[in-house]
Amino acid sequence: MIQLTLEKTGSTGMLHKTTDIAIIGGSTAALRAAEAASRRAPGLKVTVISSEEHLPYELPPLSKIPLSDEVDIESLIYPSARALQEQGVDFQLGESxxxxxxxxxxxSTHQGDLTYRAAVIATGCEPIMPPVFRGERDVFVLRRFEDSVALRRSLADAGRSVAIVGAGFIGGEFASTLTGARRAVSLIDLAEHPLIRFGEAISTVYEDLHHINGVDTFFGVGATGTVERDGRRFLTLSDGREVAADVIVVGVGVRPAVSWLASSGIELENGILTDRxxxxxxxxxxxxxxxxxxxxRFDATMRIEHWTTAAEQGRAAGLNAVSFVEKAPLTPFVSVPFFWSDQHGQRVQWAGYQTAGQPVLSSRSDDGSMFFFREGDFVSGVMAFERRQEFVQLRAKLRRPVAWGELPDLVAGLEPVIATVPVP
Ligand SMILES: Cc1cc2nc3c(=O)[nH]c(=O)nc-3n(C[C@H](O)[C@H](O)[C@H](O)COP(=O)(O)OP(=O)(O)OC[C@H]3O[C@@H](n4cnc5c(N)ncnc54)[C@H](O)[C@@H]3O)c2cc1C
Incomplete structure (x- = not known):
């Protein structure tokens, strides 16, 4: 049965519309929700409200596409987004x-109100801009297509120096993209050891990867401001040093884009809190x-900032929205969080869930390294640097609990890294 969309103008002159499923957001999670809902229930009207001007597109290439290549929105847009639009999913673009x-x-949007039967919120995250950079020219974040275009435009002159503030995955990837184009780049982070949340051993491998590939690193220092000399700009660091910084890329993290939900009564606590x-x-x-x-899967409440989790959750939320409309039982969402990152030709991959644990075992070969995290008697996570095949197998195994004692049968050459937990 096809639901008709009602459009009428109220006394305010604003549009009032109705839909079956309203999806708010215009990226990976929103697209997957729209896709799942319209496949499961083609008769339901699905409306996507996105503040972006484009149909949903891939974010991961924005930090990885070589500097010599153009970042082209047409090739980034997910083909399924176009297909859904043709099939009647209503994408309300440029609307917050x-x-x-x-x-x-x-x-509610600036255009008017949309009444729904079920909704999926997928407004993702927005980058954090430290106050020290507010109002500065040529300072960029890297979250959306427009950020990428503006950043790359500012890099057109190969003589311009680049400082990246924040040595997480996005900062690290863009440093790698710059060195790939033989551009000088400084990587700065407040933490003495980048990615230290994964433990010292992983941090060391990550640091070495950047050093070997020519990135100038400044760790354990903060950016305190900028100074200009002879027409060049420099970033001042908390230890008194200065770093050439005609262009500054800020990758210090993101926060959930949920301020628009402040009056909704929805529980907000480092994101949108949901049930299973x-x-x-x-x-x-x-x-x-x-x-x-x-x-x-891990008996823990978590917020994950990875592409695959966003896609999986989008699908699950879209299906549950349909079930809600159809008064069918809902399905719990369980997942083994996974991400990949491409840096200096190495594929870095993670699967699982990491608490305060340290990597307790590693396996190193000429190709790369793997690290394993332990929680109780089980493997809780695995990090791999360029160990693609073994990682794929372990990631699949982690769908169910893997006993710590099983590890020596699964991976060759295990050795303790930090001997907090002995090899069983
Ligand atoms: C440069 C870059 C590289 C990445 N590389 C990797 C990688 O290699 N591997 C990996 O696992 N992950 C990677 N990620 C992370 C991954 O892309 C994200 O986890 C994923 O995109 C999250 O999707 P999302 O739909 O939840 O949120 P987002 O992508 O943040 O999208 C949120 C959407 O909601 C819209 N929106 C926000 N507020 C409103 C509002 N009030 N009304 C309407 N619309 C609104 C936004 O405009 C946006 O379209 C990368 C991210 C970036 C930025």
Whole structure:
């Protein structure tokens, strides 16, 4: 049965529309939600409200595409987004949601209100800009297509120096892209050891990777401001040093884009808190980087900022939104978080969940290294540097609990890194 979209103009002159499933957000999680919902229930009207001007597109290439290549929106847009649009999914582009009223089942935008039967929130994250850089020219974040275009434009002159503030995965990837183009680049981080949350051994491998490939690193120091001399700009560091910085790239992290939900009554705590069905309140589901949910696979509540989790959650939330409309049972969402990162020709991969644990075992070969995390009697996570095949197998195994004692049968050449937990 096809649902008709009602459009009428209220006394304010604003549009009032109705839909079956409203999806708020315009990236990976939103697209997967729209795809899953419209496949499962082709008769339901699906409306996507996205603040972006483009159909959903891939973010991961934005930090990886070689500097010599153009970043082209047409090739980044997910083909399935175009297919969905042709099939009747209503993409309201360039439109931001400003409020949600779950009781009345209404999402508001500057254009008017949309009444829904079920909603999926997928507004993701927005980059953090430290106050020290506010109002400075040629300072960039890297989150959206437009950021990438502006950043690359500023790099057109190969003589310009680049400082990257934040040595996480995005900062590291862009440093790698720059050295790939033989550009001088400084990588700065407050932490003495980048990625230290994964333990010292992994941090050392990551640091070495950047050093060997010619990145100038400044760790354990903060950026305190900028100075200009002879027409060049320099970043001042907390230890008194200065770093050439005609262009500054800021990659210090992101925060959930949820301020528009402030009056909704939805529980917000480092993201949108949901139950195990990704439901935040009756008929309102959430997916992607903005969500914190109890993941039954690890018995922990987590918020994950990885592409695959956003895609998987989008699909699950879209299906549960359909089930809600059809009064069918909801399905819990469980996942083994996974990410990949490409740096200096190496594929870095992670699967699992990491608590305060240290990497306790490693396996090193001429090709690369793997590190294993332990939680109780089980393997909780694995990090691999250029050990693609073995990683794929281990990632698949982690779908169910893997006993710590099984590891020596699965991986050759295990050795303790930090002997907090002995090899069984
Ligand atoms: C440069 C870059 C490289 C990356 N590389 C990797 C990688 O190699 N591996 C990996 O695992 N992950 C990677 N990621 C992370 C991955 O892309 C994200 O985890 C994923 O895109 C999250 O998807 P999302 O849909 O939850 O949120 P987002 O991608 O943040 O999208 C949120 C969407 O909601 C829209 N929106 C926000 N507020 C509103 C509003 N009020 N109304 C309407 N629309 C709104 C935004 O415009 C956006 O379209 C990378 C990310 C970036 C930026």
């Amino acid at each position: 949601a400003t409020a949600l009223d779950p009781r009345r089942r209404v999402v 069905y990704l439901q935040s309140c009756q008929g309102v589901f959430a997916a992607g980087d903005a969500v914190r949910w109890p993941n039954g």
